[in-house]
Amino acid sequence: MRQQYAWRSLALAGILGFVGILIILQTFRIQNSPEAAVFRAQAAAYANVLQTYYPERGDIYDRNGHLLAGNKTVYEIGVDLQTAADKHAIALAVGVELGLNPDDLYNQMTNPPAGLQYLVLADYVDADKAAALQQLKATTDAQNNSLAGLEFKPHPQRSYPEGSLASNVLGFVNREGRGYFGVEEKYNNLLAGNPVQVRVPTDPNKAFDIPHVPNGTTLVLTIDRDLQAAVEQILDDSLSKYGAANGTIVVMNPRNGEILALASSPQMDLNQFWNYGSIYHNASEFDRAVSMPYEPGSVIKILTMAAALDSGTTTPNSTYLDTGALLVGGATIRNWNDQAWGVQDMTGCLENSLNVCLAMLSTKMGAQTFYGYMNRFGIGHLTGVDLAGEAAGRLKVPGDADWYPVDLATNAFGQGVSVTPIQLMMAASAVPDGSRMVTPHILYAMVRDGRQYSVPTQYAGSPISASTAQTLNQMLAVSLEREASSALVPGYRIAGKTGTAQIPDAYGYEDGVTNASFLGWGPVDDPQFMIYVWLEKPTASIWGSDTAAPTFAQVAQKTILLLNIPPDSVRKEIAKP
């Protein structure tokens, strides 16, 4: 009897074992079947989701730590069409809160593109408005859940707390995160950082390691926010007062090339960058100081005189008889008032801005010497300023198809040569302090991963000797004092030069319109600022001495105040042992 049961048990165990083996074999067969490969491929396709982590764009500060460009959180508001319970209610709520047409929103929700499950109703919504809508949704959730399906996705957006301040320097960032113009474009790669792409497992049991995406580099600019605001205000006032079409003012430290303020008209509210097209006609108008070359007129006489002194062509006390006209290359060069000025020394040449004198010097130097110096001063070359869109200007030289002998004379007083204000500032920076030209720059330091990297001063060569620079510095200061220029600032010794240039057109030069400029620096014995003023087509007076020079004085006074520069007498008193 027991034997019989034993056989039955064994048979049952055998059958169960056989079934078990069959199951195992079937498992192996399924695992290795062609269908399994297809399923595995499908599973692999859905096993990970490719996600891109974008770093937060770096901030931009002025030299004193005031935020000029930062980031703020805005919201994308959308609706999950699968779970949207009451589309009428959603359209009405979103329309009322965001000022959109509810009918349009409802139509979008009821007629979505094929296959779309999530529909974006609005993006870049301010946090305040999004919060109001979120509050409304929370209220309805507790009642009838009519706003179910409404979703809020926060994301950062570039923000400029100062609005239009320093807009020409900063540039802007579009919604795709790309920088345009100014610092935003020049340092776009640094500011934007490097996005990181990772495959995120969809298996909820697989926690993935969130990548550490370092934020974009924070930049500290050389700009002084308060000085920038003051300079922009002065520029606006001057444009209005003198009836100028446009203008540019740049304040730079001539010792290290730090740009302390840069104002260019027109400006724009960077928080509304989409208005760019209605404000500017072409890209070069965005920052005239670096992007728009023009014939500067007499301010270039600083460089011509520097070349003449340095080459030994003349000395400060050399005199000449100004007859009011000079024939060069078949053309007659005349002074600004068509008058003869009699016997003049070189300081008188600068003081009275005599074209004939400077043309005489350039022709006496010869083309090779004159253009050699202009080349060393960087005329016709990029300065390397770290702002987007810099233009090189144009300096015709012998051998160029459009160069004529008369150009040697006209170039000496700023005609037939085009430069940008920033170029002339770099060239003239050789004069105030020693003989070294400094490369203008806007970046003071970079902050990355908690470390600061300061930008060192870069020198662009010494086109003239130190003694020439010192001599010319004194001549320019004396010429302003003799002239009783309106550029002078009480208590401070200033050096500089006015410029009034006709504006070329297709047929020669326009009648009755000029570019008025002034380039100056101070204090002469301890130069701490260099200011360039360019007013386009002033109508109150065509002369730089009547328009650009007083504007220079206003900017200088503000600069002195904000940079805490004591008057010459006080400084000398302090310097006494």
Added chain:
Amino acid sequence: MNIPNVNYTVHYVVHAYRQAPWRIQRQWIGTFMLMVLGLAMVASLYLDVTAQAALTGRTIQDLSYEINAGQQANASLQTKLSELTSTHVMEQRAAALGYQPISATRIQYVLVPGYSAPKPAILAAAPALKPSAPSVLPEYTESLIDWFDQRLSPPPTTGLIGSSQ
């Protein structure tokens, strides 16, 4: 005396002890049940550890998202603060408080021994060294098989690759 030729046959008695079949079956069943119990314990432990690891990993993820959200909120607030202290706003506030712009002629300079003019500072607000996002330890992600594999794998060897003088 004659000794008769006697053939002796030695018979050995073999005592064989055999356990009762039910005892053997019981031993087999006991062993099998012990193995099943062991496997069940390992499986339950594995399940528990895996579940805890997944939960912890998710918690770390949530915290990372919260950190990101906090950083975004911080940036937003910083921008908002800068808007409230922007040049134009501060000018308006100063004017409302009765302050007036000063001219250069009204300034008196006083010599203060030891005073040095403020230099461009790098921001106190400069971002501090940010710790990297918390890394999920392998204990929270690797499977038991991975763990065994790691233990059984030989350690990586070190050496110079292609160096030549």
